[in-house]
Amino acid sequence: MLITRAEVFPIKIPKKTAFKVAYATRTACLGMLLKLTADDGRTGWGEAVPVAEITGEQRAEVFRALRDWLPGGLIGVDPFDREEIRLRLERDLANMPSARCAVDTALWDLRGQTLGRSVRELLGRAREVHQASMSMGIKGLAETVGEARNLLGRGFHDIKVKIGLDLENDVARVKALRRELGGNWRLYLDANQGYSPAEAIKLAEALSGEKVEFIEQPVKAADLDGLTEVTRRSPIPIAADEAVKDPASLVRIIERGAAHMINVKLMKCGGPSNAETLIRMAEAAGMKAMIGCMIESRVGITAGLNVALALANVHYIDLDGAFDLVDDVIATGGAQLADGRQFLAEGPGLGINVDEEKVKKYLDPDLN
Numbered sequence: 001m002l003i004t005r006a007e008v009f010p011i012k013i014p015k016k017t018a019f020k021v022a023y024a025t026r027t028a029c030l031g032m033l034l035k036l037t038a039d040d041g042r043t044g045w046g047e048a049v050p051v052a053e054i055t056g057e058q059r060a061e062v063f064r065a066l067r068d069w070l071p072g073g074l075i076g077v078d079p080f081d082r083e084e085i086r087l088r089l090e091r092d093l094a095n096m097p098s099a100r101c102a103v104d105t106a107l108w109d110l111r112g113q114t115l116g117r118s119v120r121e122l123l124g125r126a127r128e129v130h131q132a133s134m135s136m137g138i139k140g141l142a143e144t145v146g147e148a149r150n151l152l153g154r155g156f157h158d159i160k161v162k163i164g165l166d167l168e169n170d171v172a173r174v175k176a177l178r179r180e181l182g183g184n185w186r187l188y189l190d191a192n193q194g195y196s197p198a199e200a201i202k203l204a205e206a207l208s209g210e211k212v213e214f215i216e217q218p219v220k221a222a223d224l225d226g227l228t229e230v231t232r233r234s235p236i237p238i239a240a241d242e243a244v245k246d247p248a249s250l251v252r253i254i255e256r257g258a259a260h261m262i263n264v265k266l267m268k269c270g271g272p273s274n275a276e277t278l279i280r281m282a283e284a285a286g287m288k289a290m291i292g293c294m295i296e297s298r299v300g301i302t303a304g305l306n307v308a309l310a311l312a313n314v315h316y317i318d319l320d321g322a323f324d325l326v327d328d329v330i331a332t333g334g335a336q337l338a339d340g341r342q343f344l345a346e347g348p349g350l351g352i353n354v355d356e357e358k359v360k361k362y363l364d365p366d367l368n
């Protein structure tokens with residue numbers, strides 16, 4: 001099997017409601033779909049979602065880099081030449097992890113289809129379903145409680161609350177959630193680098209009795225000393241997110257004991273292959289892993305869920321990035337949600353049928 005064609009489609013799918021985190025407010029999925037066609041007529045899909053604050057990439061640069069790289073980098077290549085492709089991607093698209101993710105994902109989709117197996121099966125097949133979580137942006141106290149109540153009513157059991165702009169308000173919101181909604185559900189916090197180490201320790205101490213599963217990335221990604229200090233003193237487990245990108249960055253975190261857990265995102269690490277490496281490295285270091293996402297279409301989310309359901313060391317999933325989009329580029333198959341749990345439709349590779357009319361409909365006019 002050889003790749004004969006590669007196309008990139010920058011898409012923009014609006015969200016139903018804006019989403020505010022410590023560094024920005026998001027109103028749309030700004031993805032880039034990659035379609036690979038092989039000489040047997042099969043097609044593989046992947047997605048890149050560059051986010052400057054997290055992946056360090058500019059969207060227009062990723063688009064141009066992929067478009068320019070694909071003809072020489074992938075046409076005529078056998079998807080099973082994994083090691084050669086990995087080295088080529090790391091050499092040519094070194095600082096573009098989301099671009100590498102799109103390529104890696106589409107190749108896994110093709111390999112799975114060729115073998116008649118899902119990516120989940122190829123990577124490990126640890127489980128059939130996983131408890132889903134839903135993230136809530138930064139908002140007022142009454143709104144936070146109201147939205148969480150609504151989510152619990154819809155069957156969600158795990159809720160991630162975004163914090164990091166205002167310590168007192170964050171503590172008040174979390175206490176109100178537990179006071180109003182009880183303790184029989186799992187609460188995650190994510191500060192998205194919003195605090196100083198001293199503030200993060202203060203927050204963790206103030207919330208130590210509130211049954212918080214973990215606090216994600218309380219301090220700046222580059223401040224590994226600060227993160228290590230928070231991890232040493234916090235009564236609540238600390239998860240590294242923005243600080244974990246590739247395997248080399250995880251080595252530094254493990255060496256220092258800079259976090260209790262890691263949040264792996266395909267867009268940060270370069271796709272399912274590196275995600276597997278990170279999750280296994282974390283396991284060897286005694287650290288739990290979670291799988292997170294950006295605001296992605298269901299193509300990217302389905303890739304993340306295939307990894308999450310494959311590997312035993314994925315203890316939490318945060319794959320809610322497509323729940324709030326106004327439309328879906330997948331016609332059938334892929335990641336499914338029911339009763340607050342996520343699972344995959346049957347099918348080889350990613351198990352998705354992409355609706356190419358929808359892809360055309362949401363093509364981003366600002367990029368092309």
Ligand SMILES: [Mg+2]
Nearest residue numbers: 190216241263
């Ligand atoms: Mg996070």
